[in-house]
Amino acid sequence: MAATMHDVARLAGVSIKTVSNVVNGYPHVRAETRAKVLAAIDQLDYQVNVAARNLRTGRTGIIALAVPELSLPYFAELADRVIEAAREHGLTVLIEQHGGDRERELEVLSGARRHLTDGLIFSPLALGAGDERLLEVDFPMVLLGERIFHDGVDHVTMHNVEAARAATAYLLELGRRRIAVVGVHAGEVVGSAGLRLEGYRLALADAGIPFDPSLLGEAGLWHRATGAEAMAALLESDAGPDAVFGFNDALALGAMHELQVRGVRIPEDIAVLGFDAIDDAMYSFPALSTVDPGKEQIATTAVQMLVDQAANRQSYRNGVHRPTRVYADFRILVRGSTEPATEASRR
C-alpha cells in the first residue's frame, strides 16, 4: 500500500541506495540527483518504514518511560518534560505504568518491549534494597528516584535529605516548633519517605529540638486521600502540631483540605509545606509552599544520559564510561501556606 524506497527509486530513476542516501542526508549526492529523489518522495508521499530501518540498524527512535501512574500529577508532569526532552533528540516516548506492582516492574526490566525501544528511563516503586542485581540489564537504562541505589547504573535523583532538611529548617525559622510530617513509611531507611524523614530529623537536631514520634503521620500511598487521613489522625491525637510537612504535594494538599474542613487557619494556626512543586500547588488556597526538586532538570538529564549511553554503548559495556549519579538542584518555593500573607503575596 504505502510507497517504499523501491518505488521512489524507480520513479526517480536511481538506485534504491541512492534514495536511502538522500533520506539519511549522506553528503555526496549530486544536487540534481537529490532533487529528483526528493521530487519522487514528494510525489509518492513516501515515508521511511521505521520498522525496517530498526531491524537493520537496531535503533527505533523510541525510549520507554516506566512510572507508577500518570494519574499522579508528579509523574504526569515528569512524563511531560521527558517527552519534550526526548523530542529535542528526535525521540518518541513509550510510557509504561507499573502501578508500584513488583511483577509489573520486573516485566518492565526484562520485558519483551526491550526490542522496541532504544532505552529505558525507570522510576521504580516496588523494587528496593536487595534488588540491585535486577538493574544490571544489557540495554541503556537510567534510573530515577530513591527507592534503590546501585553504582552500576546511571541514576538521576534528588537531594532528598538535604531538601527535607532545608524545608524543615525553613519552618523552624518561621518559629514553628511542633512540626508534623505526613507520609512516613515506618522502618523505611532508603526511599523518599525514609530519606525525607532523615532530613527532617537532621534539621530538628541542628536546631536542638527533640524528635517527637507522635508528630509522625503515616501514609503508605502518597495521595490526597491518605494525606487527609493522616492529618485527621494527627489532629485527633494530642500531638498539637503548628506546622505540617507533607512528603509530597498531594499529601500536603490532602492535609490542607482536612485542616480547612475542621476550620483550622492556614498558615496562622498551622503552616503547611509540600514537596514536588506540582502545578496544582500553585492554585490551592492558600497557595501551597513547596520544595521544587528540579523536575525539569531530572527529565532533561535522564534523557541526555540515555542518549549518551546509546551513543557510547561500547564504552559503557567495557567499563570505560563509569555510571554516574546526578542530584538535581532543589529550591523552596515560598507561598501563602507558610507565610502569613499580605493580600498580594497570598496568591
Added chain:
Amino acid sequence: MAATMHDVARLAGVSIKTVSNVVNGYPHVRAETRAKVLAAIDQLDYQVNVAARNLRTGRTGIIALAVPELSLPYFAELADRVIEAAREHGLTVLIEQHGGDRERELEVLSGARRHLTDGLIFSPLALGAGDERLLEVDFPMVLLGERIFHDGVDHVTMHNVEAARAATAYLLELGRRRIAVVGVHAGEVVGSAGLRLEGYRLALADAGIPFDPSLLGEAGLWHRATGAEAMAALLESDAGPDAVFGFNDALALGAMHELQVRGVRIPEDIAVLGFDAIDDAMYSFPALSTVDPGKEQIATTAVQMLVDQAANRQSYRNGVHRPTRVYADFRILVRGSTEPATEASRR
C-alpha cells in the same frame, strides 16, 4: 548479542520455523518438540525481536495516543486509562504531545511514526472545522474530543451540550439565577467551549431566564491561572454572579481560588461547578462539584474501536464497516462547592 530464533533452533535441534510455530502457539507441534523448544528458549533467555516480526507482519503492538499535554490532569488521567485499556489487549502506548500546536498536530497525522504503531487515538486541539479531509488517513484512527466532527472516522466524544445543559439546570434548581461561565471562546460554535456554552444557553432558555453576555468569562487556555483571571474580571465587572460554571475543572479551581482570595464564600455567596471530574476536584476546599464526562468509558471505547479497526482493516477500507460516533455517558457529581454543606457532605 541477544539470542535469535536461529540460536534457539540450533540448540533445540529443530528448524527455525518450528521455533516460530511454538512461539506463536501453532497447534500442530508435538508436545515433545514443543518442550525441547521451550527449554531452549528458557536456557537462552530468548525474546522475539518485535521489530523483525513487525517488519514481516506489519503489526507492532504499539498504539499512539496524541494529546495536548500530560500536565493537564484531564489528559494525564485519560492517558492513564488508555494505557490500562491497551494493556488488556496486550498493547503498549506511545504518547505524543502536540501542545495544541497546529504544526505538531499535522505531524501526528501524517507523521513518520505511523509505521511504528498499529493505530492512533487522537485528541486534537488546533485542528477544527475545515480540516476534516486531513482526518482521512489510511491507518486505524479513533478521534477524541469535540474540536472537529467527520462522519468518515470513528469518534468518541462526550454529550457536551446535554451535560452542560444539565449542569446549568442543576444550578438553576439550586435557586441560582446569575450563573456565570468561565472558559468561553468568543465566536466558537463547535469545540468544547462552543458546545458547552450552547448547553448553558439552552438550560437558561428552558428556565425562561434571559441570557446575559456580561456573565461570560473568556479564557483561551483552560488552565487554573486563566480561570482565576476570568473570575477576577467577572467580579470586577458589575455582572454580580451567584454561581460559576467552569468549562473544565482547572478553570473552576482557578476561579474558586480567586473567590477565596477575595473572601467570597463558597457555596453560600457563589456556587462553583466544574467539568471533567479530575482527581483534584475531590480535594479542593470545599470539594468541587463537577460533571463526570465518562473518562473511563471514553478510554476503553477508543481502544476497543482501534483494535476492531485493526482487526477488520478490509471491511473498514471498502466501507462495509461504517465509522461510528460514541457519546460517553455523563453524570453530575454533587459536592461541597454547590450544596450548602453539612459537616459530612462537605468533604
Added chain:
DNA sequence: GATCCGTGGTACAACGTTGTAAAGAGTGTC
C-alpha cells in the same frame, strides 16, 4: 493397493531498510 487426509515438520522467500565494498566518472599531478 491406490487414494485421501490429518499431523508434524522443513526450506525458502519475502518484509524494507542500510552497511560494505566496489565500480565508474572526473580532476589534478607528475
Added chain:
DNA sequence: GACACTCTTTACAACGTTGTACCACGGATC
C-alpha cells in the same frame, strides 16, 4: 599518458521474523 585521488552511484547481502508451499509419515477409506 599513467596514477592517485575524490566524488557519485550502485549491487548485494544482511537484520530476524513469518507465510507459503511442500514433504514425509501413518492411518483410514474405498
